[in-house]
Amino acid sequence: MVARFLLVLSAGALCFAAAKPVDFDRDVRPILSDRCFACHGPDEKRRMANLRLDTQDGLFTHRGTYDIIAPSDPARSRLLARVSGTGFPRMP
Numbered sequence: 001m002v003a004r005f006l007l008v009l010s011a012g013a014l015c016f017a018a019a020k021p022v023d024f025d026r027d028v029r030p031i032l033s034d035r036c037f038a039c040h041g042p043d044e045k046r047r048m049a050n051l052r053l054d055t056q057d058g059l060f061t062h063r064g065t066y067d068i069i070a071p072s073d074p075a076r077s078r079l080l081a082r083v084s085g086t087g088f089p090r091m092p
Contacts, residue, residue, distance in 0.1 A: 053068075
């Protein structure tokens with residue numbers, strides 16, 4: 001029984017260790033493209049709130065009192081708050 005538990009635990013640890021780190025172009029950009037670029041993408045005529053999420057400058061912009069994305073500090077990221085509905089109307 002203990003050996004079986006250790007085998008399962010070891011397999012889980014190996015799977016966790018083998019997990020790939022998040023890659024922006026592979027893991028994040030497709031989500032933004034599907035959900036956000038229609039209103040916050042390259043089309044200047046359709047862009048809302050003067051916010052562009054398809055460029056690095058747009059994503060990491062400081063907007064006076066807040067950051068769109070605050071690296072290493074998700075609690076300060078307005079984008080996370082808007083998509084999760086935490087304190088703001090939720091974006092689709």
